[in-house]
Amino acid sequence: MPQLETSTWFTTVLASSITLFVLIQMKISLHNFYKNPSNKYLKLHKSTNPWEQKWTKIYSPLSLPQL
Known part of the structure; x- marks a missing residue:
């Protein structure tokens, strides 16, 4: 059985x-x-909404004082 020639494989x-x-x-x-x-x-468009100019607080109905 002949041997495999591997000398040219790298090239x-x-x-x-x-x-x-x-x-x-x-x-x-x-x-x-x-x-x-x-x-x-x-263009960045700045909206002029009235609620952006002042701070508002929203009360939940459960936190309001009981009458």
Whole structure:
């Protein structure tokens, strides 16, 4: 039974790995990725509600004094 020749395996595996890496990099570089969304057209709207200008306290019916 002849022995398996393994002296060229390192070169073959290394060349295959480099080739796959280059092919994947080329494939990724062809994609058009979207930019991060920006909020340059978004305006913050401050509402002018009367209850925002003063402090109010809400009483629960059970905490009111009994008459």
